[in-house]
Amino acid sequence: MFNTYLSREAAQKLRHGAFWLRREDILSMDGTPNAGEPVQLRDEDGQVLGLGDVDLESSSYAIRRLGLPEEAAEGLIPRHVRHALERRAHLVDDPRFCRLVNDDGDGLPGLIVDRYDTHFVIQTLTRAMDARIEELTRAIVEVAGAGSVLLRNDSHRRRQMGLAPQRPHVLYGTPPRWCRVLELGARFTVDLTYGLNTGYHYDHRELRRFIARLARDARVLDPCCNVGGLFIHAGLHGARQLLAFDGDADAADLARENAEANGLLGRVRVETGSTLAVLKGQTDTFDLVLLDTREADSSEGFIEFVRLGLRRTRHGGRLLLTGYHPPLALGAFEELVAEACEREQRVAFRLARLGLPPDHPSPVNTPGADYLDAVALEVN
Structure with a gap:
């Protein structure tokens, strides 16, 4: 795993809970990681600060925090998906219909996952998450029990992040185009494939x-x-x-x-x-x-x-x-x-x-x- 060394000020920001850092916060790097390859973030003295994604081409933030200092890179994605599931079980009236993963808020920067019972719709908003599509799909299927996974990378947010939009396409199973949502005593039919954002x-x-x-x-x-x-x-x-x-x-x-x-x-x-x-x-x-x-x-x-x-x-x-x-x-x-x-x-x-x-x-x-x-x- 590559090491990325950060300025004293940036290291202090991470210790105080920051999740995003800019390119100018980087002092040096051991090498250039491939997209989707996490790096070890360190201060200028070499002390470990945690895991992160580094994208020097990003138009906004070059570093996105992936894990805390004690977290291991192995199994990180299924671990965070499992924690997201446990959160929703306590916080949402009906966790079959909710946002399962919300970007940095669930420790997976650049990833959105919306759940429609057994059907899951994902959006990726960083190059690192683009590169992890197969790993993400596998984690959602194995941890969340997905019957289908659909990629919806046709949103305006990707353009805002400097990423090319993509046509909706199936990653796993056979997702329906139209799906039923139950929420707060009401029921809705939504269009998972062409509806706004992920449909609802x-x-x-x-x-x-x-x-x-x-x-x-x-x-x-x-x-x-x-x-x-x-x-x-x-x-x-x-x-x-x-x-x-x-x-x-x-x-x-x-x-x-x-x-x-x-x-x-x-x-x-x-x-x-x-x-x-x-x-x-x-x-x-x-x-x-x-x-x-x-x-x-x-x-x-x-x-x-x-x-x-x-x-x-x-x-x-x-x-x-x-x-x-x-x-x-x-x-x-x-x-x-x-x-x-x-x-x-x-x-x-x-x-x-x-x-x-x-x-x-x-x-x-x-x-x-x-x-x-x-x-x-x-x-x-």
């Missing part, structure tokens, strides 16, 4: 849980509904009328089917339309607006989405708002929300801050790992 937003679970407090007797607008994960929970918790849209016709069709499967057909209308066009084209106001701003590509774009969402929220109504970084700068979410309210001359009261659910763990001192911010507002 497990990261929105805390939003879905909170909707129960906002939806009773409400007229609801969801202008970016995907397969219906938010508005269906609003309907199940007493919303009297639901209007939903998605820019992808296939996603809108699935949302319509999911509404029917959950007994909401008499109260819901699902149509095809882009979020901005819907928000600009609507003239009515609603008791509850469910606004996912994933289509915003800048801070100004985010402010525009929020302003339009505020216009569609009646006096005394609620706006459930979700933002992401990137493109938003770290810590900028609430400041931008406040600016949008000021420009619209609306007074808003924060009812709750919401974020990632427990199956999306992240290191506490790793900026950017908590990529999702959400807030429930009462708007006057």
Whole structure:
């Protein structure tokens, strides 16, 4: 195993719990490891700091922590997958449907694994994890009992990391294109092969849980509904009328089917339309607006989405708002929300801050790992 020697400052960061380091933190290397070959991280005196992946071509972080100083490289991946399974067994209502591996939060940087009962969908976001595809698949099958494993490396996140996107393809078994998800008393059909990300937003679970407090007797607008994960929970918790849209016709069709499967057909209308066009084209106001701003590509774009969402929220109504970084700068979410309210001359009261659910763990001192911010507002 190659050794990589780090500066005194970088070594101190690792000892204090850092998970990412930059190229300039490296003092020297014994050699150049192949992608997927872990290295031993050491301080300038040679003291062992732990295992890591090194990628000198990375556009962001050249070093990603893989293990603690006492961990061995042998068996690391199945060991971490097993620990991830044990975590979810305690933290998730139904661990058959959850995020099984969440990047650095589960000690496997650059790896995402979402579970759909016996079917598993993975994404790799580093060259090291790309090189470990066979080892990862074997660990998921042997440790998690996977019936099938599907690779979904067609996301925009790979482009952001400087990695080439890949077409979805099967790594093990025979995964279905469409799969059933059971969550918080609702059931959804999702598209594992071509649906957004891996087919379903497990990261929105805390939003879905909170909707129960906002939806009773409400007229609801969801202008970016995907397969219906938010508005269906609003309907199940007493919303009297639901209007939903998605820019992808296939996603809108699935949302319509999911509404029917959950007994909401008499109260819901699902149509095809882009979020901005819907928000600009609507003239009515609603008791509850469910606004996912994933289509915003800048801070100004985010402010525009929020302003339009505020216009569609009646006096005394609620706006459930979700933002992401990137493109938003770290810590900028609430400041931008406040600016949008000021420009619209609306007074808003924060009812709750919401974020990632427990199956999306992240290191506490790793900026950017908590990529999702959400807030429930009462708007006057």
